[in-house]
Amino acid sequence: MQGKRNLSPSAAMNVAKALGLSAEQKNYFLALVDVACAKDETASVKAEKLRLQARSRLVMKQVPATQAAILAKPQHLLVRELCTLKDFRFDPKWVARKMKGVLNEEAAAESLGLLVAGGYLRQDKSGAWKQSEPALDTGHSFDELSVLRHHVETLRIWQGLLPAIPKERRELGVLNIPIDAAKIPEFKRRIHVFQDEIIGWLESEQNANTLVQLGTYLIPMTGDSC
Numbered sequence: 646m647q648g649k650r651n652l653s654p655s656a657a658m659n660v661a662k663a664l665g666l667s668a669e670q671k672n673y674f675l676a677l678v679d680v681a682c683a684k685d686e687t688a689s690v691k692a693e694k695l696r697l698q699a700r701s702r703l704v705m706k707q708v709p710a711t712q713a714a715i716l717a718k719p720q721h722l723l724v725r726e727l728c729t730l731k732d733f734r735f736d737p738k739w740v741a742r743k744m745k746g747v748l749n750e751e752a753a754a755e756s757l758g759l760l761v762a763g764g765y766l767r768q769d770k771s772g773a774w775k776q777s778e779p780a781l782d783t784g785h786s787f788d789e790l791s792v793l794r795h796h797v798e799t800l801r802i803w804q805g806l807l808p809a810i811p812k813e814r815r816e817l818g819v820l821n822i823p824i825d826a827a828k829i830p831e832f833k834r835r836i837h838v839f840q841d842e843i844i845g846w847l848e849s850e851q852n853a854n855t856l857v858q859l860g861t862y863l864i865p866m867t868g869d870s871c
Contacts, residue, residue: 654678673699690780697845698838715763719799720748725765728774729853735766735774746806763767819864828864836861 656679661671666723676696683689715721724740727733736741740753748756760766767777807815824832 654682676700680707694838694842698841700845700848715759715765717794718752718756719795719802720744720752721756721759723856723858724753725760725776726856728766728776729850730856731852731854733774746809747802786797799860803858803860824866829865832863836863 649781654675657675658671661674666674673696676692676699679692680689680696683692723744727740727743728735730743735757737750737754737757740757741748741750744753757766764777766774771774807817841858
């Protein structure tokens, strides 16, 4: 900016084409331009939300169906996220201790081995373990049964952990919402937008020292919407 005039949306589109940006890169670039061009607070807030959504899609990598084993047990993705913690150690004993109540040492060793074999964890030149990709997404075409099993198992784990988690470290809430069944697709879209905003907001976290899970569930409780 430095006193220079911001790009217009049409000029930004031309720049994106000239640079040969991918669809995700182009969307993020255009979102940055929208943020810079926002003329008031309302427009600025809206543009920033779109930037976070675009950022999350830029850094996400979809899970290949050939590597579906990563979804077989929720523990695998949990262990993958552990390596972002400042004190992470590639050690089944350390992982089991850190994830007490979720998995034992044998299960931790299984997860570490699978993540390395599948290319989800790698060592950098310094020997430190890193995620190969900052975010993963199953996409909309992934095996529905595998995804469903993953969520069922996650809920089972939560059931065992919740009684021991102090109130100040958790947030529980259930909304019972009467709604026109025709609005459910839009409801789901808004949930996806919210998830993208959270991922974009935290993607650049540099001081992670704990691991949490956020669940967003939309469950029809009556048969008339099926």
